[in-house]
Amino acid sequence: MNPALVLSILALLSGLVLRYWINRRKFYRRSSLGAEGFSSYEKSVIITFLERTGKWIAYILILFGLLFYWSYSRQKKEKEKEVQIEMQNLK
Template identity: 80%
Template sequence: MNPTLFLSTLALLSGFGLRYWINRRKFYRRSPMGAEGFSSYEKSVLISFLERTGKWIAFILIVFGLLFFWSYSRQKKEKEEVVLIEKQNPK
């Protein structure tokens, strides 16, 4: 397996997984009235900051995953072009 494809898959899965996990925690923390429940102000500030930071990290992972996937597709296309040129012009 190509390392670029592996890194692409790993970054995309971890990015989407992190976003899912954060959004799920946020969903289950809500009360029936729609307000988030925290036991203290400090926990509210800390958890909100960590979730915001986690979402940015997830976004960066998704972007890197897409860039790695694009790089893999370019490498594959160039390799196919070289093989095609070698078939057309045998030595």
């Protein structure tokens, strides 16, 4: 298996799982009125900062996953073109 494809899959999956996990934590922290419940102001600030940072990391992982997949598809197309040129030269 191509390393670019493996990195693409790993980066995409980890980015998507990270976003899902953060959004799920945020959802279950809400009350019936829609307000998030924290036990203290400090926890509110720290958790909000960490979740925001985690979301940016997830976006970066998803972007890298897409770029790795694009790289893999370009390599595959170039190999196919090389094979076609070799086949034409053999004829």
